Amino acid sequence: MKAEAFLQCSQCKKILFSVEFEQLLRVCPHCGHHHRLLAKQRITATFDPESFEELDKEISSLDPLEFPDYEEKLEAAQAKNGATDSVISGWAKLDGMKVSAAVADFSFMGGSMGSVAGEKITRTLERAADAHCPAIIFCASGGARMQEGLLSLMQMAKTTAAVQRCRENGVPYISVFTDPTMAGVLASYASIADIILAEPGALIGFAGARVSKQAGVSKAPSDFQTAEWVLQNGMIDKIVHRREMRTTLTNLVKMLSWRLVKHG
Amino acid sequence: MAKTWKEWERPLIEVEENIEKLKQKAKASPEAEREDLLKRVAEFERRRDNYIEVMYSRLGPWEKVLVARADQRPYTLDYINSIFTNFTELEGDRRFGADHAIIGGPAYLDGEPVMVIGHQKGRNITERQYRNFAMAKPEGYRKAIRLMEMADRFGLPLISFVDTPAADPSVESESRGISEAIAASMLKMFELEVPSVSIVIGEGGSGGAIGIACASSVLMLEHAIYSVIPPEGCAAILWRMPDKGAQAATALKLTAAWAKEFGLIDEIVAEPKGGAHRDAIEAAGLAKEAIVRHLKLLKKKSGSKLKQERYEKFRKMGRFLSENPVDALAKTR
Numbered sequence: 001m002k003a004e005a006f007l008q009c010s011q012c013k014k015i016l017f018s019v020e021f022e023q024l025l026r027v028c029p030h031c032g033h034h035h036r037l038l039a040k041q042r043i044t045a046t047f048d049p050e051s052f053e054e055l056d057k058e059i060s061s062l063d064p065l066e067f068p069d070y071e072e073k074l075e076a077a078q079a080k081n082g083a084t085d086s087v088i089s090g091w092a093k094l095d096g097m098k099v100s101a102a103v104a105d106f107s108f109m110g111g112s113m114g115s116v117a118g119e120k121i122t123r124t125l126e127r128a129a130d131a132h133c134p135a136i137i138f139c140a141s142g143g144a145r146m147q148e149g150l151l152s153l154m155q156m157a158k159t160t161a162a163v164q165r166c167r168e169n170g171v172p173y174i175s176v177f178t179d180p181t182m183a184g185v186l187a188s189y190a191s192i193a194d195i196i197l198a199e200p201g202a203l204i205g206f207a208g209a210r211v212s213k214q215a216g217v218s219k220a221p222s223d224f225q226t227a228e229w230v231l232q233n234g235m236i237d238k239i240v241h242r243r244e245m246r247t248t249l250t251n252l253v254k255m256l257s258w259r260l261v262k263h264g
Numbered sequence: 265m266a267k268t269w270k271e272w273e274r275p276l277i278e279v280e281e282n283i284e285k286l287k288q289k290a291k292a293s294p295e296a297e298r299e300d301l302l303k304r305v306a307e308f309e310r311r312r313d314n315y316i317e318v319m320y321s322r323l324g325p326w327e328k329v330l331v332a333r334a335d336q337r338p339y340t341l342d343y344i345n346s347i348f349t350n351f352t353e354l355e356g357d358r359r360f361g362a363d364h365a366i367i368g369g370p371a372y373l374d375g376e377p378v379m380v381i382g383h384q385k386g387r388n389i390t391e392r393q394y395r396n397f398a399m400a401k402p403e404g405y406r407k408a409i410r411l412m413e414m415a416d417r418f419g420l421p422l423i424s425f426v427d428t429p430a431a432d433p434s435v436e437s438e439s440r441g442i443s444e445a446i447a448a449s450m451l452k453m454f455e456l457e458v459p460s461v462s463i464v465i466g467e468g469g470s471g472g473a474i475g476i477a478c479a480s481s482v483l484m485l486e487h488a489i490y491s492v493i494p495p496e497g498c499a500a501i502l503w504r505m506p507d508k509g510a511q512a513a514t515a516l517k518l519t520a521a522w523a524k525e526f527g528l529i530d531e532i533v534a535e536p537k538g539g540a541h542r543d544a545i546e547a548a549g550l551a552k553e554a555i556v557r558h559l560k561l562l563k564k565k566s567g568s569k570l571k572q573e574r575y576e577k578f579r580k581m582g583r584f585l586s587e588n589p590v591d592a593l594a595k596t597r
């Protein structure tokens with residue numbers, strides 16, 4: 001596929017130079033809109049160059065419920081995205097410091113969490129707890145993966161239990177809400193991190209637009225479920241511009257893990 | 265179009281009505297005819313019982329949804345009143361306000377104190393509004409967390425009754441952090457060093473349900489449902505047709521049998537013939553037997569062992585393909 005030299009910002013509709021847009025980590029120079037990143041782009045934008053070592057590549061989704069069209073949807077997503085599922089996990093470094101990291105990719109079936117995503121998040125947190133390294137998780141998800149039914153719901157419990165392991169071992173865990181962080185992911189491991197950061201403008205909420213509409217969420221404020229609204233309500237700690245994310249994470253991780261470093 | 269509860273139970277209701285009419289007629293009839301009429305009543309009753317047995321032994325996924333949601337079905341307080349004594353409801357979340365969709369407090373189970381929590385539905389419009397249709401707000405989960413902490417502090421086993429369509433999706437719930445409240449409630453359950461038993465008695469509705477269902481033993485009533493999304497919501501997403509709920513219910517495999525098959529619950533608790541709503545007392549008796557049996561086993565274990573085993577149980581949940589021989593081995597276990 002030939003890269004286009006120009007593209008249009010979906011928010012302000014202004015024309016952007018592709019090269020400049022990529023250099024700005026896909027943040028619009030005119031309106032500041034943070035366009036979504038693929039997991040691979042996120043890794044490059046955040047961690048030390050060449051430091052990411054992907055793990056858990058050997059696991060992939062089954063279709064345990066024989067759910068209508070699930071296999072086809074999975075195959076299509078795999079072909080389009082090049083990844084096996086919605087989360088990439090492994091070791092990474094931030095300013096030389098080893099961290100256990102997971103990055104979700106909304107472009108893979110809406111970043112939905114089924115058995116594979118749940119397992120990868122759990123392993124990420126367990127590796128952090130066992131190796132006494134900080135955990136960093138970038139969230140991007142519409143919620144639990146409907147096509148795996150109750151198995152997906154149980155990933156909420158499983159990942160939450162793994163957060164408990166980090167806490168017990170005194171290992172810091174930071175989650176970053178990117179656009180969008182919703183439903184089953186928000187209501188499990190994402191919301192119980194020691195520190196929660198978010199990107200500007202990210203959609204963050206429990207109920208999807210469809211459910212909210214049914215529940216008569218007509219009197220919702222105009223900025224309902226945005227990172228800014230969620231911050232105002234005290235549910236997250238800080239909104240961080242994408243170009244500042246690496247520095248902010250590095251700074252926080254170093255302060256919270258001084259004891260781990262001191263004792264080796 | 266999926267059948268409603270009324271449409272589905274109509275044949276049975278008609279038989280019941282006919283039996284009642286015959287009984288009235290027998291009462292008013294001279295003695296000579298009465299005996300014959302009573303014989304017919306007995307015959308009708310026998311046929312009705314047969315019908316109920318066959319009907320309830322063959323419930324499809326959608327019929328389970330109807331039964332699980334039926335407003336005659338016993339709710340948490342019905343079970344509490346049958347199973348425990350001295351239940352003393354405690355209402356404060358110490359944060360924002362009282363929530364009536366999740367109730368809880370200490371009670372005696374066969375003379376021993378326990379902590380009970382559960383979603384509470386309402387039977388009529390007033391009750392339903394008061395209970396917010398058993399859709400808990402953040403304060404409901406935060407109250408549950410308080411009660412769990414207290415249970416842990418004073419060594420009371422925790423028993424939770426799960427029966428909710430979903431957590432409350434309103435703007436106010438969002439503004440007070442419904443997601444964090446659910447996650448924190450699950451996290452608290454994983455910290456507990458006292459025995460815990462959860463029982464899904466009706467609707468196990470997604471995040472709202474799992475928020476108070478991370479127990480050492482998870483039980484599920486025979487006709488209860490447990491699902492990641494309501495079938496109507498699933499149908500709306502899949503086919504843009506919420507009225508295809510019946511097809512979605514089948515696809516979601518939301519029955520107790522499937523939950524057991526996938527290793528996501530520990531035991532299916534039988535219901536009285538014709539469902540829990542035909543005999544709430546018997547239903548509570550069956551539930552109590554299972555709860556007591558599980559608690560007895562769990563009480564023998566230390567707090568750290570309970571924590572570890574609970575972790576390992578939930579840790580195994582999920583089905584995926586792995587090319588790693590260690591994982592593959594674990595699968596065939």
Ligand SMILES: [Zn+2]
Nearest residue numbers: 009012028031
């Ligand atoms: Zn723009």
